[in-house]
Amino acid sequence: MxxxxxxxxxxxxxxxxxxxxxxxxxxxxxxxxxxxxxxxxxxxxxxxxxxxxxxxxxxxxxxxxxxxxxxxxxxxxxxxxxxxxxxxxxxxxxxxxxxxxxxxxxxxxxxxxxxxxxxxxxxxxxxxxxPREEAVSRRGPLHSLRRDRDAISHHYDVGNDFYSLVLGPSMVYSCAYWEDSEATLEDAQRAKLDLICRKLGLRRGQRLLDVGCGWGSMVLHAVEHYGVEAVGVTISEEQAGLARKRLAEAGYADRAEIRVQDYREIDDGPFDAISSIGMAEHVGSPQFRLYTETLHRLLKPGGRLLNHQIARRPLRDEAAYEIDEFIDRYVFPDGELAPVGTTTALLEDAGFEVRDVEALREHYALTLRSWVTNLEKHWPQALQHTTAGRARVWRLYMAASALAFEQNNIGVNQILAVRTTPDGNAKMPRTRGHWLYGATKT
Structure with a gap:
């Protein structure tokens, strides 16, 4: 031939x-x-x-x-x-x-x-x-506690050392906020965490719940800069271990708790504020109503929720939606994207009042390109912490995702919602300027 x-x-x-x-x-x-x-x-x-x-x-x-x-x-x-x-x-x-x-x-x-x-x-x-060594092994009914733990472990327990090479010192695995296109990835992730804290109106003495807390970056930022008491939950053992270590090294172990716990198992509300950053994509449409109702129940009246979530474009025939096979098999098992309109409707069905929606699509493209650059720069070291196949999966999905955001095939949005008081008081400022310009750190 x-x-x-x-x-x-x-x-x-x-x-x-x-x-x-x-x-x-x-x-x-x-x-x-x-x-x-x-x-x-x-x-x-x-x-x-x-x-x-x-x-x-x-x-x-x-x-x-x-x-x-x-x-x-x-x-x-x-x-x-x-x-x-x-x-x-x-x-x-x-x-x-x-x-x-x-x-x-x-x-x-x-x-x-x-x-x-x-x-x-x-x-x-x-x-x-x-090549099954890189594909997920699934057990049990879709979105059961056990199956969700397996799915999260497949993606997030690749190894803390591997993720530190890709994400950098911030260890934030979600869309950064690029106030300046010349900013570093660390600056942009710090700006994102601070924007969320301001949108939530955090202040000293409040109690924050961070759902899907990852390696603890949001908890650490909120405790250090806004004086809150915080609970972070994840169902990844590796994430929880590093998050606890980071809090202890910073001297905040007495003001924050990291749990290996599913959001459906949390029973010690209410909280003054809830952040959910890049977690809702894992919930799945069959469970999303339970997700919104659970977060509403866990909030105090007047409390705010910041839901930061990737969204797909709506289809005229939603029944034609198909989950991406490559992503489902090799990257985010059982994950599912929904249009932003579907998410806001379900939040309001649960009793929330949606107060603000901010699209960050272009920001995520910049973030993903930074992660791909980090992975390519540290490729030999990455292969010491995971298999070549797994590293190739991450490089492909992050590069393809960057293009998908740039071409407006998918988006990402921060939705700020509030649980109003019984008399309808949202306890919210009348303008966005409060969280854009007027919040004060401790």
């Missing part, structure tokens, strides 16, 4: 009706396609077997995780050029991307010529086993 790249490119052109947007380099050393830009490297036929048996995103992702395909050059440019082929979205539901149509066509018995060419190039093979 010679000129595998040329044959692949020609087959793709016939099926797509246009050339592939990337240069290809195949396992036999042959190359084909545009001379400029990044190169998609196909290291063996097994990558094509994966695409043949799982057309579209999942087959590509499995080949990427296994190291059977790679990109030389700018990963963002490569993903951008491929985005129209691999990812798609229509007004009434996810559209069938061109690459998926093409690969499905190769398996169509009515398309005998293309199928014969594909068989000659790829060769007969049984379905290749997926």
């Amino acid at each position: 010679t000129d595998a790249a040329g044959r692949l490119s020609e087959m793709a052109k016939q099926a797509l009706g246009r050339p592939l947007p990337l240069r290809l380099r195949a396992w036999d050393g042959s190359e084909a396609g545009p001379a400029d830009g990044p190169v998609l490297v196909v290291r063996g036929r097994r990558a094509l077997h994966r695409l043949a048996w799982k057309p579209g995103e999942l087959g590509l992702a499995r080949a990427w995780v296994a190291g059977e395909i790679d990109v030389e050059g700018d990963l963002y440019e490569a993903l951008d050029r491929l985005s129209g082929l691999v990812w798609g979205r229509g007004e009434t539901g996810p559209k069938r991307p061109a690459l998926l149509r093409t690969l499905s066509a190769l398996r169509d018995p009515h398309n005998l010529r293309l199928a014969a060419e594909a068989l000659a190039l790829v060769g007969p093979a049984l379905p290749p086993a997926p």
Whole structure:
């Protein structure tokens, strides 16, 4: 077999009706396609077997995780050029991307010529086993306490040392707030935490609950700068261990508590304020009403909730929504995105009054690009703390997510809501200036 790249490119052109947007380099050393830009490297036929048996995103992702395909050059440019082929979205539901149509066509018995060419190039093979070492193992009913703990452990217990390389000293794993595009990642994460504290109106002596507290950064910031007493909950053992250590080293162990506890198990409210930063994406639509009702119950009348959450775009036919297979299998098991309108409606159904919504889409793109830069800069060290496959998963999903935010395929929003008093008093300032300019730290 010679000129595998040329044959692949020609087959793709016939099926797509246009050339592939990337240069290809195949396992036999042959190359084909545009001379400029990044190169998609196909290291063996097994990558094509994966695409043949799982057309579209999942087959590509499995080949990427296994190291059977790679990109030389700018990963963002490569993903951008491929985005129209691999990812798609229509007004009434996810559209069938061109690459998926093409690969499905190769398996169509009515398309005998293309199928014969594909068989000659790829060769007969049984379905290749997926690289399961990086995929989640799920047990029990969807969003049961046990299954959610397993899902969170898969994503967040990759290792504190690995995450410290990616996230930097802040150890904040959510969208930063870039008041200045030239700011450092640390500055932007500090600005985000402070903005949330101001929106919540935190002050000395109040009791804060941080749901999904991660490595304790929000708790630490609120205790240090706003004088609150704080409870942080996570269902990741590794996160909780490091969060407790950070609080102890800062001298705040007597003013904050970190628990390994599901939000559904919290029974020691009420709290003056609740922050939920990048946690609601894990809740899932079957449990989201319980989530909003639980947080409402845990707040004092007049207390505020800050819900910081990634959102997908709404579809005219919501029944057509499909969870991303790659993300579900390899990154955020059982996670689910909802439109911001759905989230605000469920918060209000639970009894909250929604007072402010701030979109931070562009901020998350900058944040993700910073994380990818950190991972690439520290790649040899990262491989000492996790497997090559897992590191490749994180690099791909963060880079692809940055593009998704930039292209307005997904967004992220801070929703500020309040549990009003029985007489309807929200105990809120009349303008946003209070948290933009007027809050005072201790």
